Amino acid sequence: MTDAILTSEAKTRSRGRPREFDMDAALDTALRVFSERGYHAAAISELTEAMGLASGSIYKAFKDKRGIFLAAFAHYRKLGRRRLEAMIASAETGREKVFQMVTYYTELSYGEAGRKGCLVVGGANDFALLDEEAAAHVVTAFAADEKLMADLIRIGQADGSIPKTVDPDAAALAFLCFTKGLRVIGKTGRSREEMLSAAEAAMKLVT
Amino acid sequence: MTDAILTSEAKTRSRGRPREFDMDAALDTALRVFSERGYHAAAISELTEAMGLASGSIYKAFKDKRGIFLAAFAHYRKLGRRRLEAMIASAETGREKVFQMVTYYTELSYGEAGRKGCLVVGGANDFALLDEEAAAHVVTAFAADEKLMADLIRIGQADGSIPKTVDPDAAALAFLCFTKGLRVIGKTGRSREEMLSAAEAAMKLVT
């Protein structure tokens, strides 16, 4: 019972009929639909069918279609960040941590998974000039990646695995472009081997 | 008169009322709308207004909305390729040609121009899983860039400006990811200086 307060179901029970569907599972489904079809091509009817909910129920849980996307986007970022940090933590040196981060995105960028694409990259395309607030979330997501990469490079410079001649900020932005570009090219369906070879080549950015 | 056959107006006059609008100008406008809003968010009404044509006229010139996009896409590629090849031709060594190609995309990826984004990158997002034929055009466009970059690297290896230790195919794919990533990050509005510093860093891929 004590660990109940550690789970996401720990929130104080609100009044009224309780939600029947699992929010995390619903957001998993929603982000899949938005990733595969893009924001504008994803119809509410597709979301309701995939999520197994009626439109009325969805509009009770989210303000509107945009609200569904923003919730799915936040969910996607939370999951991704968790996996990414686990991979980075498994590496010893700064350079190895950088490689793990590059590998993380590479492993998402080939085959069928790669074709589904990245919700953040898709968001950049779908919202940049159309929705200032949603675009700000995309900027935040990119900035977090860029900062993490710069931090890892500085760790590498501190432990001697990355030369001090490397400009951490410039290299971090270059890596950011590379990894997001991986996700774009991944939408065209490339092989794991090709993408890994490109990732290996990209490690020259920290030599 | 003789040079008339070299221009795009040189086609043999067909029967019926001649087209009144300039096709190249119309496609310039269409690709701008598609770039700024994305395929699905770009409504025919927006295209007609921007192009200064009635919907009936547009549907006489193109089969459907998809046809407008594909024509604009081809137009965009033709223009871009011309400019890119001019920049490459201005460089002496293979390495400098690679740098010119990277610079070409960098100069498109900051400020307001960057925010408008790339029609090919946008196409990858909008069509990858929804329209096999349109997606094939995107694949073709990426493949042309990748091949050109690999060729430039091999030129550099032949003239001694790029080490033979570089794997041209792996580096070309890495550059492809980097340049398309530049276009994605460019949609979030970055400064010229930041992007140029990333481009300079990316040149380590051919050291």
Place this chain on the structure above:
DNA sequence: TTGATTTGGAAACGACCATTCCCTAATTAA
């Protein structure tokens, strides 16, 4: 000229989209 053909453009059309309404069901507070 005349007829065939093609474009320009406005209005009309059917489909589908995001959203709301309304009724029922499940829960808490009193």
Place this chain on the structure above:
DNA sequence: TTAATTAGGGAATGGTCGTTTCCAAATCAA
């Protein structure tokens, strides 16, 4: 128990979308 509150779900709604239709205008072939 009863009232208040919230979720579930399906039907209804209003708007917008892509596309078609129709007629006038402009050109070529005869």
